[in-house]
Amino acid sequence: MREVITMTLKAQKRAKILEMVKNKKIKQKDAAIILGICRRQLIRIFKEYLSKGDEALNHKLIGKPGNHRISSDIKEKIMQIVRNNYKGFKPTFIAEKLYEEHHIKIGASTLRLWMMETGLWKKIRKTAKHRTRRPRKEHFGEMIQMDGSIHDWFGTGKEVCLMNMVDDATGTSYGLFDTGETTQVALQCLFDWIMKYGIPYSIYCDYKSLFYTKREATIEEQLAGKLPLTKFGEVCHRLGIEMIYAHSPQAKGLERWNGIHQDRLIAEMKLKNIKDIDSANRFLKEYYWEKNNRKFSKKPLSDEDFHIALMPDQDLRNYVCYTAECKVYRDYTIKFSKRIYQIEKKQPIAIKPGDNVILKTWLDGSIHIFKKNIELNFFEIDDYGRRVSA
Template identity: 30%
Template sequence: MTSRDAAEVLSLSERQIKRLKAGVKKEGEVFVIHKNRGRKPKHTIPGKIRDQIVFLALSKYKGANYAHLAELLEEDEGITISQSSVSRVLKAKGIKSSRKHKPPKPHRSRERKPQEGLLLQMDASPYEWIPGIKCSLQRQTILKYGLPVSVYVDRHIIFKTPSNAKLTIYDEFEGKALAYTQFSRAMQELSVGIVYAYSPQAKGRIERLWGTLQDRLVLELRLFAIKSLKEANAFLPGFIQRFNARFAVVPREPQSAYRLLEEHINIDYILCRKEARKASQGSTFSFGGQTYQLSKNNQVVPIPNKAAITVLTSPRFGMRAEYKGGVYEVRKAVRPAKVIPKEDRAKRSIKPIKVKDDHPWKNSGVRPNFTYEESDRELVAAIYDPQGWE
């Protein structure tokens, strides 16, 4: 076989075939074996480090995805290793990533707004970030950055009422054209527009963000043994700084579009639940099966009958009420106990009456299914005729 024929069979160049022939003539058949065969590469991960990574992935950092685990190993354990190396080590032991990536579907992404604060993507999540505690973030965004021009949300009933939702009679009196959720009502009071997404793909950025946070934030809260909202709020700023340093995107225009919250606005009186009520006699109103009164400086605030009142409830301040633009504290109304005069007690005493044998009830053969008593004498006389049934 010529060198050209050998090169064609082995899919090599003629120059390579000639080099192999010369080497075999000089050193024998062992020349064709690669010189690194059986030798470990210089950059190979030591077996002790591999075992440590596997142990940490199954214990301390259980639930972390490959990328997050590589970061935690470098920050907390002093082990500098790439995400791909972490992936190879764990896959070799049959340990899969906590996040399963599905094949991407073709979809045109929404173009990013040029300024920060023009469009704030939001989502609702029932996820328990702290075991046993469900919470959400909104107040801190407004206080730190300001009010966005608009928010981008899906059509969940938290953000948008169903199409068949009806207005309350109070909304109709005020001339409202549609029913509000607590969220949409708060956004209207803050003059923040709402843009609704009509598909999950349209708001893919926030959906991916939620998935990333559910991987990273929950694990780090557990690592720092955080079990309360107070501890979580203290931990959050540092986490956000580290998170943004890795994932944040710089806007095309540096000027922010967030609007500062006006000083006279109490954000707690907007980010709360509001329910309409009507005042009753005695400057009282009912809420949750209880009767309340407005209070200011430990004095009852008089309000006319059928006056419109808005009840505000929030974990931050409990319960208060809004009346004519002012927000007041509330207290339970104390009603005096009913006392029956002695003469009325005697009149209301019940004495059974014996029915005579010649009474029409007995003659007609019809018996009432209740006890005829003294207090019912006038009522019975008005209903029944002595000769029989009316």
């Protein structure tokens, strides 16, 4: 089994932007805005990039705990001070007071997240206001709008979902049908998009449960300083894709595209007597999207493509998948989702009972088990220890 090399996709993204600065295709101030860093930090990183190349972008603490990670004990002490002294005040103000009165320096954004986790702060909903049309992005791949449209697409009286992706700069579209707004169809759309165009810089979606979760962070997530994510959000995080949430359906602008598809796509499928999801998806892949993009896509304002290409040693199936952490039992088995997997004796890496491994379920349903990014040899068994035929 070959090793799966985990790359820092954040570094790849930075390299692409810095290369554009180097070639004078974008200005340093614009690059800083795109990367979400200050101008001074951009200049420092750019100088290192010019002298060391891609090596300068690989963080020296990759795979190690962050030096600045705040322990759960310290976090609890800070939150106790907030509860006792500053309940009802805004996070920015509290952060200032923590520094002035208690000599505790903490970012307002970090404090805001902690306060939201403990119910001490809620997002303030602003009153409705006049909306102006948002200017489209300048670069292909800079932002992909994504949403599901529930409709009686086949004219059978039964509603299904068209999961639709639209590039904000060009209007280039792609999508697939499913029974509903499922994680599976969203991941399959993202997988197909990346295989064709590359990894997009960001995805613009709404606060639906597919993309956003309101659940509280688990103890493990809290200790690791991680925010709770949906399965789709986990995949985007692995790929380095920024998720941007729209506060209204109108903000995304996908309603116009859904209207176009409800007119044109329904008519096209009716002419071909397409009445089921499998036939419709074949039609979309083989005919509809190519025709639709030729007709409706526009030339971007900038010729620079913001998609990140996959490296030759990157297997996209190991990124766009479902993952779970499992423990190896004394009999060298792994149990997951009411199924049992037997770890074979011969392995490319040492394995012993008690080890934690990562079980990945690819979009095709196949199971793959890894330790330290190295795939293990295994087979499935039943409750009696008999090998299950594939």
